[in-house]
Amino acid sequence: MFLIDSKSGVPFYRQIIEQVKFAIGRGELQPGDRLPTVRQLAVDLSINLNTVIRAYRELEIEGMLDTQQGSGTFVSSRKPDINGLERQRMLDQILTDMLARASSYGFTIDDLLKGLQQRKENE
Amino acid sequence: MFLIDSKSGVPFYRQIIEQVKFAIGRGELQPGDRLPTVRQLAVDLSINLNTVIRAYRELEIEGMLDTQQGSGTFVSSRKPDINGLERQRMLDQILTDMLARASSYGFTIDDLLKGLQQRKENE
DNA sequence: TATATTGTTATAGTCATATAGTACAATATA
DNA sequence: TATATTGTACTATATGACTATAACAATATA
Known part of the structure; x- marks a missing residue:
């Protein structure tokens, strides 16, 4: 679902954040949709668990995502504004x-x- | 002459490198043209001297620039020859x-x- | 020649990013 | 209830980017 460009110089967690935002903005991710688990995404992108956590946490703070320990991370029902x-x-x-x-x-x-x-x- | 975007996540020295290449590619910088001194560019961009040096050095290694201690840094006259x-x-x-x-x-x-x-x- | 200017080198420190590994806490599910 | 799955927290380590500062080396110029 997501792609990391390790040569761009842009931090991985930032790339994840941007891509989640754009996916939501384009409607590919709808409110309530479940995102890849932190562990799964870390494996898929061949990056560290902590890096994924960092991205998800920032998005949660911004109100884009809701995280529920034990069940997963979901797109918030509060519509964020991707301009x-x-x-x-x-x-x-x-x-x-x-x-x-x-x-x-x-x-x-x-x-x-x-x-x-x-x-x-x-x- | 150059501009740094400190929020882009792209390292300063990489931004300088790209912009020099861009200027050369577009003909804004011609072979033999003198670039800003390392100290001057550091002041202009409000960044550290070492960061400018790093950018110029990489460009010199790539053959885009010639540096002459005491006189300055110049656009190389060697045209990059690739088949x-x-x-x-x-x-x-x-x-x-x-x-x-x-x-x-x-x-x-x-x-x-x-x-x-x-x-x-x-x- | 003496001085200024230019690029070079070196050391040290800070911060951000990313990694590795371990353990814990909450929830879902068999 | 027992187990697996999910997110969370923490410590430690490494690396890259950037900064601060100082000194040195080569060239140009007065």
Whole structure:
């Protein structure tokens, strides 16, 4: 369900937090839905249990999640507000990073567009 | 000339590296151009001298910069020479990384295509 | 030559992140 | 009730990033 990019420089727990928020924002996670157990997610992502706990705890403090010892962690019924603005900023960031990297090797936006287009067709 | 986002979670020295590469890739920094001194950039960005040094050193190792003690740090005149195959592999890598990151946030290839297209038009 | 400027090196300390391992507490389930 | 599963708490350790500070080395310039 979630993915960790260990090369991005962004702390794992932050990546988890962001992805949970966006999943909720997109409706993939509905209020009441159960999240992976802390142990399971730690195994899936090959990271430490404590790192998952840290992410879940922050989300609980923010009111996004409800945790119940013994039963699991659930999406809170209080609807959090995932704004499109944050989402747009994330996309911008991804594009900026990629462009910086690509242009340092002399690639143009057209090169990227072409490459992306090919991948789309091969899906 | 450069900007640091202290809230992004991305290490300062990595941000500097990316921005220098970006500037070179876009032609804003030409071979032979002099970069800010390590001390000056540290002051400008309100970060530590060692952090700037670290960024410049990595860029020098990569062949992007030439440093000359006493006179400054300059954009290397050695053009990074990679053959077409390596180049293609590099582009694939960049695209793969971006897609992994983007999809983890729920973005589709179309989202990326659209975002790229917009940037192209705004150039 | 003398001085300033530039990059370099080194030491030490703080903080955040992540890991490993162990044990405990609450709940669900057989 | 007994057991498994879930989240929680804690200690210890390691590493990376960043900072503070000081001294050193090479070059440019007055």
